[in-house]
Amino acid sequence: MLHQTREWIFEALLILLETTPYDQIKITSITKKAGVARQTFYRNYKSKDDIIIQYLDDIFKQRLTIIKKWQGNNQHDVLSDLLFAHLKKHREPLLKVINTVPDYLIFERFEEFIKYLVHLYNKEHKTTDKLNELHFKYSIQYQIAGGLTIIVDWLKNDMPLSFEEMRAIMSEFGKSFIEQGIYVPDILYSLADQLESL
Secondary structure: OOHHHHHHHHHHHHHHHHHOOOOHHHHHHHHHHOOOHHHHHHHHHOOHHHHHHHHHHHEEEEEHHHHHHHHHOOOOOHHHHHHHHHHHHHHHHHHHHHOOOOHHHEEEEHHHHHHHHHHHHHHHHHHOOHHHHHHHHHHHHHHHHHHHHHHHHHHHHHOOOOHHHHHHHHHHOOHHHHHHHHOOOHHHHHHHHOOOOO
16 A cells, blocks of 8 residues: 555656646645645655655666566676666656756765765775775766766657667777776676665
């Protein structure tokens, strides 16, 4: 029931975003549109921002589930296709969130994820050297920001390239990171078990 309630609330917010700017949407409007009591909203969320944060976290966790399922199978092509298919499935709500929600919400969430990823990597590799730590952090930020920009453009433009073409482009961009052993997809594969606790 919890999952369904959150779905109703998220859907209500998406519908309201079609006609009302994000900062003008009130909790009362969301609960009315979702058909839930105000108390129900506050049992699930502290604020309107939490709806978006939960949605982004859910998408990320679903992607981790896909990665974990294929972990160790050396089927990067299949995995890439599944990840792009996952994006395609979430295209409409994801685009609505990207286009209507304040950027700070999305960027803060990615910043939290990057910090956590850097923490796990440093813990696993026992990194104490500041230069190496910052090199890794900036490499991750560069890849995630670049990858996000490319994926958003791909989604906004009605996915003009196939999964295979996107995979080839992203792999080409990642070559130097692959050589350095700091390619985000490979890091996610290696840390998938620990990332579940996010």
